[in-house]
Amino acid sequence: MYDTIFAEQHHTPAVALVNRGFVNDARSAAASKGVPTARFVPTSIPCECTVADKIAAGVREALPDVLAALTTPLTPEEISPAPRPTELTQGVVFEGDLAEVQRFYYKRGWTDGLPILPPTREAVAEMLTGTDLPPDRVVGKMIPRLGKATVEKIAINAVMAGALPTAMPILIAAVEAMLDPLSSYGIFQVSTGSWSPFFIVNGPIREQVRINGSSGALSPGDLANASIGRAIGLMARNLGGARKGLEDMGVLGNPAKYSMVLGENEEDSPWQPQHVQLGFAATDNAVTVSFPNSYVQIVPRGTDDRGILDTICDRLGKSWRQVTVLVCPSHAATLADAGWTPSTLVAEIQRTRPPVPATGIGRLSDTEGARVVVAGGPGAWIGLVLGVGRWVSRPVSVPANWDRLVRKYRDYVPNYLRY
Amino acid sequence: MMYEVLSPWAETDPLPLAGITPRLDGIQGKRIGLYANYKRAAVPIQDAVHAQLLERFGESIALDRFHQAGSNDVGSSADEGPLFAKWLEGLDGVIVAVGD
Numbered sequence: 001m002y003d004t005i006f007a008e009q010h011h012t013p014a015v016a017l018v019n020r021g022f023v024n025d026a027r028s029a030a031a032s033k034g035v036p037t038a039r040f041v042p043t044s045i046p047c048e049c050t051v052a053d054k055i056a057a058g059v060r061e062a063l064p065d066v067l068a069a070l071t072t073p074l075t076p077e078e079i080s081p082a083p084r085p086t087e088l089t090q091g092v093v094f095e096g097d098l099a100e101v102q103r104f105y106y107k108r109g110w111t112d113g114l115p116i117l118p119p120t121r122e123a124v125a126e127m128l129t130g131t132d133l134p135p136d137r138v139v140g141k142m143i144p145r146l147g148k149a150t151v152e153k154i155a156i157n158a159v160m161a162g163a164l165p166t167a168m169p170i171l172i173a174a175v176e177a178m179l180d181p182l183s184s185y186g187i188f189q190v191s192t193g194s195w196s197p198f199f200i201v202n203g204p205i206r207e208q209v210r211i212n213g214s215s216g217a218l219s220p221g222d223l224a225n226a227s228i229g230r231a232i233g234l235m236a237r238n239l240g241g242a243r244k245g246l247e248d249m250g251v252l253g254n255p256a257k258y259s260m261v262l263g264e265n266e267e268d269s270p271w272q273p274q275h276v277q278l279g280f281a282a283t284d285n286a287v288t289v290s291f292p293n294s295y296v297q298i299v300p301r302g303t304d305d306r307g308i309l310d311t312i313c314d315r316l317g318k319s320w321r322q323v324t325v326l327v328c329p330s331h332a333a334t335l336a337d338a339g340w341t342p343s344t345l346v347a348e349i350q351r352t353r354p355p356v357p358a359t360g361i362g363r364l365s366d367t368e369g370a371r372v373v374v375a376g377g378p379g380a381w382i383g384l385v386l387g388v389g390r391w392v393s394r395p396v397s398v399p400a401n402w403d404r405l406v407r408k409y410r411d412y413v414p415n416y417l418r419y
Numbered sequence: 420m421m422y423e424v425l426s427p428w429a430e431t432d433p434l435p436l437a438g439i440t441p442r443l444d445g446i447q448g449k450r451i452g453l454y455a456n457y458k459r460a461a462v463p464i465q466d467a468v469h470a471q472l473l474e475r476f477g478e479s480i481a482l483d484r485f486h487q488a489g490s491n492d493v494g495s496s497a498d499e500g501p502l503f504a505k506w507l508e509g510l511d512g513v514i515v516a517v518g519d
Contacts, residue, residue, distance in 0.1 A: 003492075012510055037438065082436075148429050156426070
């Protein structure tokens with residue numbers, strides 16, 4: 001609908017043909033651009049249809065309405081639209097017990113379906129100890145609502161997600177990375193493709209905040225991995241206003257939208273970690289985001305370097321665009337022993353990729369379609385995280401009180417019973 | 420235990436609301452733009468619109484086409500936005516196909 005709004009803003013009467021299932025999305029998009037009464041005609045043409053007969057039939061059915069939308073005089077509401085309803089954004093919005101708070105937040109559409117921790121003033125104040133930035137600092141504006149991602153709002157959503165204050169530096173950097181136009185977040189977050197943010201954290205902060213990069217790094221059970229991704233998901237909803245079936249039009253959805261965060265397993269890697277390859281110092285902290293929509297795990301058909309590489313290339317096939325290859329430490333050692341480095345691996349994997357279309361999301365070049373990251377624990381599995389866009393990295397800045405903060409939350413770890 | 424809780428919902432800058440452009444007094448004699456975004460169904464949809472408008476109005480209307488190359492919001496695209504704006508200048512009305 002943005003193109004339709006653009007035409008209206010340029011004084012050209014416009015009407016959009018929109019699949020029936022996208023009516024709410026069209027209304028929301030028009031409202032988000034300040035032209036809530038922009039006209040559109042719902043059609044029966046299947047989404048992304050390539051069948052000429054169905055398209056022709058759908059257009060024939062819709063054409064009278066299309067012509068009417070271009071010629072029917074405007075209503076008073078269309079000439080001067082009423083302000084849209086506003087949501088409470090400041091101060092205390094509810095008082096109740098734990099169950100009542102859950103119900104209130106869930107019914108407002110402010111959760112991801114799981115229970116949240118109540119974002120009280122005290123909890124948010126504690127969360128804000130994780131940054132030196134002032135609460136009212138605007139880190140960016142998140143689409144589609146262009147909601148202001150202030151440090152305080154990031155903290156509120158982080159509390160809800162169950163994060164510790166030590167997550168704040170990563171969350172702030174993650175928001176900065178997502179909002180870099182190169183990430184194409186604005187498209188991925190609302191796309192029918194159900195793309196999900198995937199974060200890789202590098203540097204000493206992984207160990208300090210206990211981001212898992214080893215066994216089961218992408219499984220539930222690690223507070224930092226789980227809550228950082230969850231907080232980002234809540235921000236997409238509450239700051240960006242991307243709600244399922246209204247703005248986020250993911251057809252099938254994606255469980256990774258709950259959380260997909262890992263630390264690179266730098267300690268068990270034979271190579272320089274990703275952030276050092278990108279020009280950061282080894283002692284720097286960095287977060288990298290991309291927007292894949294699928295993740296497959298494979299066992300190589302041979303455990304020498306060719307067996308590992310050929311399995312990766314065969315599994316990728318001929319139609320992939322972008323992949324983060326998660327190499328477990330044992331395979332990384334095998335590949336390194338055979339002389340492979342991340343850059344030579346990437347070049348080898350890239351050879352299998354078909355030419356990149358001149359247009360499309362992310363606009364990847366011919367040489368930036370793959371990354372190799374060491375992750376996971378003992379065992380012999382490879383992960384292929386598949387997307388179409390780019391990777392964007394940002395440095396993570398910790399507050400002055402960082403050492404004290406890390407000590408304060410350091411013992412907040414599971415102590416599993418041995419049985 | 421009772422909790423006083425804060426809103427996670429973000430503020431936005433005030434958004435001035437605008438109405439839409441006055442409509443046409445008819446289609447005949449007008450120049451109508453057919454815009455297709457980057458999705459694969461958009462161009463075939465406009466092909467069908469084009470054919471059916473010609474079938475219905477014949478030579479009494481003029482049709483003009485624009486196909487978006489990039490996948491970002493065309494209006495804010497540095498390269499395509501100005502082209503799109505220029506294209507709109509010559510039109511009386513526009514029909515947009517988005518492929519969804």
